[in-house]
Amino acid sequence: MHSFAFITSLLSLTLLFFSLFPTSAHAATAEQWRSRSIYQIITDRFALPDPSSPNLLTVPNPNCNPGDQTWCGGTWQSIISNLDYIQGMGFTAIWISPVSENYDGPRTPYGDAYHGYWSQNVTALNPRMGTPDDLKALSNALHARGMYLMVDIVANNVITLNYTDPDLSKFAFTSTDMYHPYCPIDFSNQTSIEHCWLGDTVVALMDVNTENQDVINIYNTWIASLVQEYQIDGLRIDAAKHVRKDFWPGFCSAAGVFCMGEVFGGDVPYNAGYQGPGALASVLDYPIYDYLVSAFTIPGPGNISGLVDGLHQGQELYQDMSVLGTFLENQDNPRWANLSVDPQSLWNAMVWQFLAGGIPIVYYGQEQGLRGNADPYNREPLWPTGYANTTTYQITATLNQLRNFLIANAPDFLTSNVTVLGTSSNEVAIARGPLVAVMTNRGSPPVNATMGIFNTGFMAGQPLTEILYCKQVTSGSEGTLLVDYSSGGHASIFMRTNDLRGSGLCGQYTDVNPDMNGLSAASAARAVRVRLGGWVMMAGLILAGLVFLS
Structure with a gap:
């Protein structure tokens, strides 16, 4: 932090x-x-x-x-x-x-x-x-x-403490035809949802017509x-x-x-x-x-x-x-x-x-x-x-x-689709614009578990920064990543280190990278290649040359 x-x-x-x-x-x-x-x-x-x-x-x-x-x-x-x-x-x-x-x-x-x-x-x-x-x-x-x-x-609605004979003089709407008649809401019926009253008969919320x-x-x-x-x-x-x-x-x-x-x-x-x-x-x-x-x-x-x-x-x-x-x-x-x-x-x-x-x-x-x-x-x-x-x-x-x-x-960040790169019973990995994020429900206690992420859009051997903890990592073969939970179930956000220039994050104060959107083509490709549930076991990841983040 x-x-x-x-x-x-x-x-x-x-x-x-x-x-x-x-x-x-x-x-x-x-x-x-x-x-x-x-x-x-x-x-x-x-x-x-x-x-x-x-x-x-x-x-x-x-x-x-x-x-x-x-x-x-x-x-x-x-x-x-x-x-x-x-x-x-x-x-x-x-x-x-x-x-x-x-x-x-x-x-x-x-x-x-x-x-x-x-x-x-x-x-x-x-x-x-x-x-x-x-x-x-x-x-x-x-x-x-x-x-x-x-x-x-x-x-x-407006409030009344007398649902049978409300005093309308204090309201902006002062005639009875400006309100729907009292009825309790039946939430299975859309007309009732729109016309009947919230609250109850003690503190009633008169439904405005x-x-x-x-x-x-x-x-x-x-x-x-x-x-x-x-x-x-x-x-x-x-x-x-x-x-x-x-x-x-x-x-x-x-x-x-x-x-x-x-x-x-x-x-x-x-x-x-x-x-x-x-x-x-x-x-x-x-x-x-x-x-x-x-x-x-x-x-x-x-x-x-x-x-x-x-x-x-x-x-x-x-x-x-x-x-x-x-x-x-x-x-x-x-x-x-x-x-x-x-x-x-x-x-x-x-x-x-x-x-x-x-x-x-x-x-x-x-x-x-x-x-x-x-x-x-x-x-x-x-x-x-x-x-x-x-x-x-x-x-x-x-x-x-x-x-x-x-x-x-990266002006297209907000309008770009979120792509799900993979899931497990405990994790979900997503990509959006120039970043990849991995979230987990494992909780704080350390656990002997790792998760790998494919189709990240990163190049092999790409210098990356994990932003929440400012850790420097390098992507593995074909841009793959490995997240290690031996220090607990933290979230991870990865970007190319070069793309963080000028952000003030993790010590990156120099000029902004003009090629911030350089992952656009890779992002489009990964949307096609994405394999839901594309997680592999630790031994296979080691063979693939992936990188650990602890």
Whole structure:
């Protein structure tokens, strides 16, 4: 791993990245978002403001307990004060929890609306998070750093504590025909998913009638104004599958920015149906999340083949996998450390997330090893960690640094297909652009095992660098590689040493190699030659002249 000193080179590379790919404070497209990586924040839980700050509606609580389900005091201004921490990991965008006014009355049986998803008046800002000037200041601070702002949007529903006779006077939608009649959701029926209410009869989420033209007009006018006023670069759409698909193109067109929808759960064909001109530019890749959990958590089923099948199915069905949101944690699912006892399992899954997925999204606290179970325990405060420079923080920075370097210097990296070079019950090897990556679910303990990789696209005797541990290796006959797990189940990322020039990784600070894309022809060839399951035993590998990485 790298020391914190290497952050200077990371920030220098980030500035180069932004000079080559200028940012826009408005109308950011899917193509521009493709090159981003996102740090997801629940505003109330990321950082505490100075208690003497003006306009605070919540007393900052340093002893925040997520089980209390109440406000702890984070604000938009306190995010600004901690942007160095986020940019130190190499992130080029943040996604913040919803900014609209939420319910703020007597405590409900499920706590208070600290999370931002209990929308009341969508057209007003949430004063708990700050003032309009504070949100503008956050947007400006991000853009000054060349970073993007993504805002979470709740358009499907509003909250009521009286589902039989709700008071509509506090809402932007004030007549009954602007809502679908109450019904519990039958998740086996798509019409029910779109028209019936989330929540329950205690805290009900009234389903907004997005077929109503007055509702459509209000929403489109509001979102256009919000994006323009606060110079928002992208939207994350909450509960997107609970709204008819053909509502979203008009809404996102009015916004004028990239939209990524939450289609919770579901398989690849269902999720893929929400990406395209008739729906959204992007969705969160929930199927791959499930496959990554199944493949890498310890203990777990170790289902590597399911992950590969999911990748191939996605390549067939999604219109553009490079703009899907790839995540390992979020506010609705257990933390990775709650599911898996071994940190190597996270680090291996992260290699897939950053190098084989679409737009990587890291939920705040993943880098600190937070381990809460489902809601509300996965919404912990971050400040008790001291924002430490953990191993996962450093690995995140390395993966971002590598990805940003490749985006700037190998422009076809993000749009090139991921090729599976081989699998075993414990490993998967992939190639994308100029790199080869090997991930395993073996875990941290040393094991007497090796794995060989063929059709890498490297030449025989090619000097290579393994990037996570900065080890120098040489490819074997026909470019083959051998990974040795005698020091534990680490992930490996290989590139030609010459191609790392100028990256700042592993001491490579000299000029960028102009032949960065030199593996393109080899990459195309290996896609044809690839042999799934092309792993051989150790004796055969020695005879083939392969190289060990320990």
